Amino acid sequence: MKKLIEIKNVTKSYGTKKVLAGLDLTVRQGEIIALLGENGAGKTTLINIINGLSRATSGEVVLFLPQSKIGVMLQSNLTLNRVKVSEVLKLARSYYDKPLAYSELLRLSALTEKENALMTELSGGQKRRLSFALALAGDPDLIFLDEPTTGMDAERRKEFWLEIARLQALGKTFFVTSHYLEELENIASRLVLLASHVVKFDGTLADLRAQNAATEISFNYDGKLPTTLQSVVSTDRTGNFYFLTTNDTNRLTASLVPLFDKGLTNLCIQQNSLDHLFGTLVSADKGRKL
Numbered sequence: 001m002k003k004l005i006e007i008k009n010v011t012k013s014y015g016t017k018k019v020l021a022g023l024d025l026t027v028r029q030g031e032i033i034a035l036l037g038e039n040g041a042g043k044t045t046l047i048n049i050i051n052g053l054s055r056a057t058s059g060e061v062v063l064f065l066p067q068s069k070i071g072v073m074l075q076s077n078l079t080l081n082r083v084k085v086s087e088v089l090k091l092a093r094s095y096y097d098k099p100l101a102y103s104e105l106l107r108l109s110a111l112t113e114k115e116n117a118l119m120t121e122l123s124g125g126q127k128r129r130l131s132f133a134l135a136l137a138g139d140p141d142l143i144f145l146d147e148p149t150t151g152m153d154a155e156r157r158k159e160f161w162l163e164i165a166r167l168q169a170l171g172k173t174f175f176v177t178s179h180y181l182e183e184l185e186n187i188a189s190r191l192v193l194l195a196s197h198v199v200k201f202d203g204t205l206a207d208l209r210a211q212n213a214a215t216e217i218s219f220n221y222d223g224k225l226p227t228t229l230q231s232v233v234s235t236d237r238t239g240n241f242y243f244l245t246t247n248d249t250n251r252l253t254a255s256l257v258p259l260f261d262k263g264l265t266n267l268c269i270q271q272n273s274l275d276h277l278f279g280t281l282v283s284a285d286k287g288r289k290l
């Protein structure tokens, strides 16, 4: 697929504070990249550098598309006093030679019923959706979404991600940051984890599962687990709730069978979640630094 951005050896420091140190990344058309990292890892800094809102201390960002074909949905909503939804959408369109049709922008904002409402009258989730539509006003090919679903309820989040999937099918590319990892799990085609100032992981969820532990097994059990359990990668215990990970589900489950007669209940087997894998990677990274 066509290259859209190439980031080469980018570093960024604020005074003596190092945020990015030799970061390399290539973005290709049609990808939905989830940019992951703890608070302060440098996600917004990287997005700002790519968009020319902040300057890298050194290194290079090469764009293979015009800046006007990049849309950005910032982390905070812009709210103008005494301006209606319809007016701000029309204003955003006026900045571009080939904007999306007004009716399409209104549909993307999911505010058809609120077309004549003032921006100040919108709820938090509605403001987020309006910010999304504004980012799409110029019909961009690459869209940055910084914490896009903050304030949206479960149903609105679902609708939002369906819209992203629809736009991806049309060839649009997305770069997303969110602390709601469960919603990125299904949509992201690629995960990029920032930690210790560099890209610590770059690949698919399947790659991440293969490199760590593919499956989570949890259950309730009173007492200590026997040493006969097979293929356990990690064990966590809170009271009588056990949380195990494994790369060989069948072997571990088979070795748990004798515990059914000894009070094991609520056995649950599922694919390792991005939430848990992220935690594993971040703590491994911190462990290495000690």
Ligand SMILES: Nc1ncnc2c1ncn2[C@@H]1O[C@H](COP(=O)(O)OP(=O)(O)OP(=O)(O)O)[C@@H](O)[C@H]1O
Binding pocket: 014, 017, 019, 037, 038, 039, 040, 041, 042, 043, 044, 045, 046
């Ligand atoms: N203008 C600035 N001046 C000084 N330090 C800054 C500035 N902007 C960001 N930082 C620092 O750079 C680091 C990275 O911040 P950044 O906002 O990029 O992190 P983030 O990964 O987006 O975090 P979050 O998940 O909380 O949004 C933080 O330690 C932050 O305090």
